[in-house]
Amino acid sequence: MTAPTTSRAARAALVLALLVTGLSMRTAVTSVGAVLDDLQDDLHASGGAAGLITTMPVLCFAAFGAATPRLARALGPHRLLVVALAVTTVGLATRPFAGGVALFVVVSTAALAGSAVSNVLMPSLVKLHFPDRIGTMTALYTTALAVGVTAAAGLTVPIGEAGDGWRQGLAAWAVVSAVAVVPWLPTVAADRRARATTLAGPVAPTGPDAAGSAAPPARAVPMSALLRSRTAWALTVFFGTQSMQAYITFGWFARFLTDHGIESGTAGAMLAVLTALSIPVSLVVPRIPARHHRAVVGLFVVCLATAYVLMAAAPRPTAWIWVVLAGVGGGSFPLLLTLLGMRARTADTIATLSAFVQAIGYLIAGTGPLLFGALYGVTGSWALPIAVLFTALGVMTVASRRSTTPRFVDDELAASPR
Structure with missing residues (x-):
């Protein structure tokens, strides 16, 4: 599948999609660290359980990230990202209300799985839609990611204090991932029409790295x-x-x-x-x-x-x-x-x-x-x-x-x- 020809409005929507998705990519991680003491007390979590909760992002990013290319070829990259963001939204909204450590870990796995998929797909979607602006678009979503990291670390506690406590502070970040779903929805149709098993066809390289022969035919790379x-x-x-x-x-x-x-x-x-x-x-x-x-x-x-x-x-x-x-x-x-x-x-x-x-x-x-x-x-x-x-x-x-x-x-x- 090659990047579809897009109007100026469609490209603006893609820029917005990259921006909001970047904001959502680490909120599931840094929001927990901000309220870990309260979470540990209320869920009666041991030190080992707290250690598991803080180690989960690395494990989920590794495990679910590895499965992403196969899923993207099966579903299409845009459809998969929409599903991933939806899963993240459900996980973020529901995990604060888990009654125990085990359920919190299970639901957190869902939220982090969505983040893991986003981690892998974002560089490829930048290449697909903006092959001549990789640096600029990467700057856009990585800056948004940094803002999301800082905001989740600094605002989770104040949000909780303004509401009913740490649970509301954690759940609030589901709003960001839910909003991120919206600008990607028009792109799902392109996946459906393409019925492709690969993420993209060849894209002519540009810029300083463009030395060498023409791009070879596209094929799935395991x-x-x-x-x-x-x-x-x-x-x-x-x-x-x-x-x-x-x-x-x-x-x-x-x-x-x-x-x-x-x-x-x-x-x-x-x-x-x-x-x-x-x-x-x-x-x-x-x-x-x-x-x-x-x-x-x-x-x-x-x-x-x-x-x-x-x-x-x-x-x-x-x-x-x-x-x-x-x-x-x-x-x-x-x-x-x-x-x-x-x-x-x-x-x-x-x-x-x-x-x-x-x-x-x-x-x-x-x-x-x-x-x-x-x-x-x-x-x-x-x-x-x-x-x-x-x-x-x-x-x-x-x-x-x-x-x-x-x-x-x-x-x-x-x-x-x-």
Whole structure:
């Protein structure tokens, strides 16, 4: 299926769809963290159960993301996204009213499954509808995603306090995903007419990555085929180690700050600033020309390395400095999503590549907070946990070099022996 010819109004609706879908993509995750203590008390959840609830996003993003390309070929990408957003809406609206931990986990799985599908489909839909504006459209939805992350973390508690408590605060985010369904509805007809088994036909490459021969005929690319692609593996390791550092940041930095004498309220404000910095960074980074991507990654690496050095050497006196540097350094995430849209020739292959990278990458990322916490628990010191951050950063730097080299995974698969 190729992207349908669209009127100006239809393209405006697609832009709105990307924007609102981006807003909804992480609200199921960050809203829970904001009310975790109240949730744990009311549901009589043990520490282990609370740990499971906070680990679920990584597991769901990996498991359901891996199934997305096959589902997209069977149902059509737009129809699948509409279903995913509807499932997310139902999950977000109903899980706060679960009477126990087990039901909360089951319903949360539904909400997170919808988010996982959105994670994988968004880069391919950007390629499908805006092949010549990948950076701009990726900037649009990743900035919206960052706004959604910040809003869900900061507004869930006030919304709950204005209503009947944490349950209403969580349920309120169902409104965003419900609104996101609407602008995608006209696109479902295109899936129905096409009756295609692949996500898209060939799209002529444009821009700096357009070197090489014409796009090959479209065909479904199984995830197993990407095992032979060095670029796919580089993107996966880049994604996994970048996300590992992000999950450690969100899970442990507040504790690190309070352990070094900073009051919990101030530590929370610092973490909010770190998160909010992702908004302007996400707006700018995907629009940077491809020829500068490697230099941009280098800038992020310097920011993160400096932040980690300051954490180890002078954590309290320089706290605001390293928090800001860590926030800016997190800009490699929107760059990664941009690269996913630039490393394959067709939207179908991008969907498969996105699923491959995220399914394995999130599993890599999930080990980070566990290892970080285990090392701190065993040693009682922050030295080895910080060494984990340096190690992840070093591996990310190496993987980023091939990830930022202009090439298509389609061409690698065609040239590699089967």
